[in-house]
Amino acid sequence: MSPSAIDVEAVTDTSGVTLPDPLSAPIKSNDILGRRRKTEKGQWGIAAPSNTVNFRQKSYEHKPKARRWDHYASPEALNRKGNSLKGAVKYLSRPGLISLGGGLPSSTNFPFEELTIKVPAVGHFSEAETRDSGVTITVGKHDLANEKAIFDIGTAFNYGQGSGSAQLLRWITEHTELVHKPKYQDWACTMTIGSTSALDMALRMLSRPGDMMLSEEYTFSAAVETALPLGVRMASVPIDDEGLLPDELDRILCTWDANVRGGRKPHLLYTVPTGQNPTGATQSAPRRRAIYAVCQKHDLFILEDEPYYFLQMQPYTGAHAPDVPPPTSHAAFLDALVPSFLSLDTDGRVMRLDSFSKVIAPGSRVGWITASQQIVKWYQTHADVSTQGPSGASQLLLWKLLDTHWGHAGYLDWLLYLRVEYTARRNVILAACEKYLPRAIVSWRPPMAGMFHWMRVDHTLHPDFPAKSIETIEEEIFLRVIECGALVMRGSYFYADKEAVHGDMFFRATYAAAPAERIDEGIRRFGEALRLEFGLDPNGKNGQ
Structure with missing residues (x-):
């Protein structure tokens, strides 16, 4: 079927005008509002069903459909039938309907009449600027009924769908389309209460006890701790400075012996491709x-x-070299990002887990997944009888910030600001490492993304090796660092497979939270602890 020749450009959220075929021109961040389709007022009501297809700005009918994944579906995923009461809620939008059916409390009894928040103006994102010249945003209880806005306290604070509110899901869908440009027809988004919960639900949908899941040999510890109680063990894949090694992944799968491994050949790969936790590695395109x-x-x-x-972040040029300037436009910023697996996916074999935790606030507990409609449907069915949707209060605050205040263009400006902020923080910790750490025993690679700096310590140079094991030496260093007044994380905390043999020792530091002077002092104390533990000159400089 050929794509439609016309679309509708929204003047408001309930009116529209014709727009030439959007396939003929790329979507730009400041064009998105004008490209929105006409919607009915009932789309925004209490617990209104929402669907990514209604919010996409381009036609995808000319693209291939995703593969189906029934052969990997768990009995739990196949047996879930959803929440029948949620299914009936779709009729609430019918004009003139008197509802005596749903167990929805009246918003007249919500003890919140108005919420006011102060947020950064676009281009003035620092804490000091926000304090002095931030913009105050107000949302009322009945803004939707009074036709002041399409989202309000009365709607957001009531029960909702497991997919999240239509209002915020529209923004998320547009953002996904702008950044990742999916390559297959039936992709969709649905909201989560964070990526750890999303991983838990994905494993329930796509695995069964006794399965093994592939991941980097050092991986996010909570991922391992989420999988193990479900009976899913990690099979570790060797890594280098760019993260997971594809040749090693292929070798492991080609030579997989279920009897030796104690589980059938894996069909799931869990990966953190950008700024990987804990190694900081970023996979190139x-x-x-x-x-x-x-x-x-x-x-x-x-x-x-x-x-x-x-x-x-920007490329690292060294402690004394001039910084590389950041991108100067939204297009340049998006082009500078490493392509996501979602953007490469032609089969619908990727579930992408996104989150506002690291770029807005962890306590918002709002994230989303993007996957094929089949996978998203399984996820929504599970959410409707477990987590349900994210907090309505969080969704309302994020919608006010992202949709009505910043817009997509302002959000990209915010992300550019974070790029500069994290580049500066990364540079501080690297300069401190060059200044304070004994390079004879410590080595590292500059991280290109994320929050973590991964440092290799050569334990074979420790005076008590090999009389003491690598595990014992690691623990003694860890405790010595604490005695010196700093905290870094032991690399062994992040083993994907704790039964495997590990021949290297690592420690992880973060530059995300502490101010520059504290980062510098923390690394100085780490260097002091290493010198004491290895019997080096306590007053030594770099390399001593």
Whole structure:
């Protein structure tokens, strides 16, 4: 079927005008509001059903459909029938309907009449600027009924769908389309209460006890701790400075022996491709394409966990070299981002996990997944009888900030601001490492994204090695660092497979929270602890 020749450009959220075929021109961040389709007022009501298809700005009918994943579906996913009461809520939007059916409390009894928040003006994002010249935004209880806005306290604070509110889901869909430009027809988004919960639900949908899931050999510890109680063990894949090695992934799968491994050949790959936690590694575009090709060869489904995607930084040029200037336009910023697995996906074999935790606030507990409609439907059915949707209060605050105040263009400006902020923080910790750490025993690679700095400590140079094991030496260093007044995380906390043999020692530091002078002092104390533990000159400089 050929794509439609016309679309509708929204003047308001309930009116529209004709717009030439949107396939003929790329979507720009400041064009999105004008491209919105006409919607009915009932779309925004209490617990209104929402669907990504209604909010996409381009036609995808000319693209291939996603593969189906019934062969990997768990009995739990196949047996879930959804929430029958939620299904009946769709009739609430019918004009003149008197509802005596739903268990929805009246908003007249919500003890909130108005919410006021102060947020940064576009281009003035610092805490000091926000304090002095921030914009005050107000939302009332009945703004929707009074036709002041399409989202309000009375709607957001009531029960909602597991997919989240239509209002915020529209913004999320537009953002996904702008950044990732999905390559297949039936992609969709649905909201989550954070990526750890999303991973838990994905494993319930796509695995069964006894399965093994592939991941980087050092990985997000909560991912391991989420999988194990479900009976899913990690199978670790060797890494280098760019993260997961596609040749090693292929070798592991080609030589998989279920009897030796104690589980059937894996069909899931969990990866954090950008600013990986804990190693800070970022997979290049060629690396991602090579990994995706291996996944196609072995029919792997990819769980792409990307909390740090927008914390990609400027290239590191050294402590005394001039900084590389950041992108100067939205187009240049988006072009500078490493392509996501979602943007490469032609099969619908990727579930991308996004979150506001690292770029807005962790306590918002709002995120989303993007996957094929089949996968998203399974997820929504599960959410409707478990987590339900994210907090209505969080959704309302995020919608006011992102949709009505910043817009897509302002949000990209905010992400550019974070890029500069994190580049500066990264540079502080690297300069401190060059100044204070004994390079004879410590080595590192500058992270290009994320929040973490990964440092290798050569334990074979420790005076008590090999009389003491690598685990004992790691623990003694860890405790010595605490005695010196700093805290860094032990690399062993992040083993994907704790039973595997590990021949190297690492420590993880973060530059995300502490001010510059505290980062500098923390690394100085780390260096002091290493010198004491290795019997080096306590007053030594770099390399001593």
